[in-house]
Amino acid sequence: MAKLSLVGLGPGSLDLMSVKAQQVVKSADVVVGYGPYVKMVSTLIDQQALVRTGMTKEWQRADSAIQHVQEGKNVALVCSGDAGMYAMAPLIFELLSTQSIQIEVETIPGITAANACASLVGAPLGHDSCTISLSDLLTPWQVITKRIEAAAMADFAVTFYNPRSKKRQNHILEAQQILLKYRDPETPVAVVNAAYREEQSVQLSTLESFTNLDFGMNAAVIVGNNSSYRFDNWIVTPRGYKNKYTLDDGETREGQIPGRSLIKNHKVNEVE
Template identity: 40%
Template sequence: MVTGLLSVVGIGPGAEDLLTPRARAVLQAADVVIGYGVYTEMVRAWLPGARCIDSAIGEEAERARASLELAQQGKRVALVSSGDAGVYGMAGLALELAATMDPAPAVEVVPGVTAAQAAAAILGAPLALDYATISLSDALVPWEQIERRLAGAVAAGFVLAIYNPTSGRRGHRFAQALAVLRTHLPDDTPCALVRDASRPGEHSAIVSLGHLIDAAIDMRTIVIVGNSTTRVVNGRLVTPRGYAMALMSHTGDAEATDITGQPIVREAGA
């Protein structure tokens, strides 16, 4: 009996050593690897056996359908997403489309390290307490809903990890998002950006909310917005948990850099 399987695989943020062994094993066992060309390019070198199919960005539904049809034909198919396959990735779409097919191909999801986590590790520990993940892409979600979520999350005290902060076609959206954030948070709120986390050309900077508008930000950038407790400690961005704060009162306060008025507190490239 032919048993195909579609594995939706999170390949992590980019560095080969942040791809999990499970993801690598699935990719290497696959008959076909499908994905947006930038991502298949990242894994192609490690996959001497598998056939790679590149697909253009924006063709998510076609790519998911093609993957499922190959699985229906008995192939082992790996559909790759960067980061985690379930976070703004292809897993949901594949599961939904699979349910419309008869017979429905088997679908599994292989998790991965997300871009937000990779960015946070580079910066320090800004996501150490409650945080919300939000995408500014309004291609699929009404902008009003995005603004409502931005406002709701910061009003409730969550740190934000912002995906897809801007693109050529919606360059004004990031400015609009900042305007929403600045009605709820002071301009000296510590923020940060990481571009190409764990990839060649990686770049990070810690900036205040008031200066975030001047930072170079594109689709490949993750933006972190701190909450009222987030602070810069020795050039790292940290959102303390309670015990750290309790402890500091005994040991003397850690050196907290005052970032007000400084456009960029720390900037690093790799």
Template identity: 45%
Template sequence: MIYVIGIGPGGKEYMTLEAIEAIKNSDVIVGYKTYINLIEDMISDKEVVQNGMRKEIDRCKMAVEIAKEGKDVAVVSSGDSGIYGMAGLILELVVKEDDDIKVKVVPGVTASIAAASVLGAPIMHDFCHISLSDLLTPWEVIEKRLRLAAEADFVVCLYNPRSKGRSEHLARAFEIMGEFKDGSTPVGIVKDAGREGEEKYICTFDTMNFEIVDMTTMVIVGNKSTFIDKDMMITPRGYTV
């Protein structure tokens, strides 16, 4: 059995009971070393297989091989395993292997939901997730998605918004969305949501500070109805109040 587990933002309090139970029932824990560190107090009695960034395929192949030995394996991802996590890759590999390996996808709290709870209620209406990382998706495709999401007035949750190697992608994303987003549109920024050192900022589209954003930051851009009240960002669902 392979459990593909979303461990949430990092703290045990953000993990589902199902995720905790699946880790408990697993013989081997497989994951990116940063995510392993987040749950190290839960896996001291487990066999652990870990590696570095951009080694996702190797990690998942190892998990499949271990499962073939009859062991129960937990493949851990931060957030939700099915949102930019390992669920898809594990299932693709198992299908390709044509092996009778059971896979259980265990959901977790993804970054947008964790960040939204810190900001107030910014994703109460239709919203979308867009990753600004072009490692696996061509940038021209990302630009198209940004443009169409902004034109459709979605609340837009930006994953992987800014890194040292992609320092201009976030500014470019705002330039693209700016054709359809008013300058007063609320923007929420949460760094390290659900982790030690969590930081929260609320600004507007025109006053956005790109420099405070990094790869552990979630940026949520509101729609035409989103408003700011005190330290909260709120997107009405449409109820008459």
């Protein structure tokens, strides 16, 4: 039976792409994707038919992939990062449900941009975090700002996707101002462009100053929470171990019990 495989390519280098993802692309009858993403897997392409489209042609890619499966072909629809994260999987499932189409679908997970970028700067997403796209092509800006405000109030570390484009210069500035209402201006920030690709660049800054850096749509901006700090060229967002244990010797703090809920007391508050 023909199958549609939604393949997450990860950040772009073959060594960070799962073995299964590579196998699915190699064995597909048809490979469908945004041109630059198909290029990422060019070394895996042999006899497969190719369907490549440009920016803003997501519906056409999805429709083509579905049609090829209905014709009895195994299709690999390739996406950077993970297919379910700001990529093609949601649209595919929307089309299938809306049009009542029954085909076999599998999703091959990939390393997301947030994870790839975070790995280059230490552990900035070590505790609760969220991702927010600043592109308002499909989501009203008023909705996006509400999400930024909520993330800021809840003290999430935040990864901003699509932070800036030639036409959209002010969204990242507004996001910065929202976060500054709740976080110290010296909160560490990483701006990572094209993680694990030839054009990769990593810039470390602060919440107050990062918008002065040069970056665009291919970058991800990771903003720490109120516990995050710089350590050499790393950003660390603590998981909270020091609330329960002394980090010098690993001993359990007075009043705390390993494996049990954190007990709030005066001594714990002093180290938070």
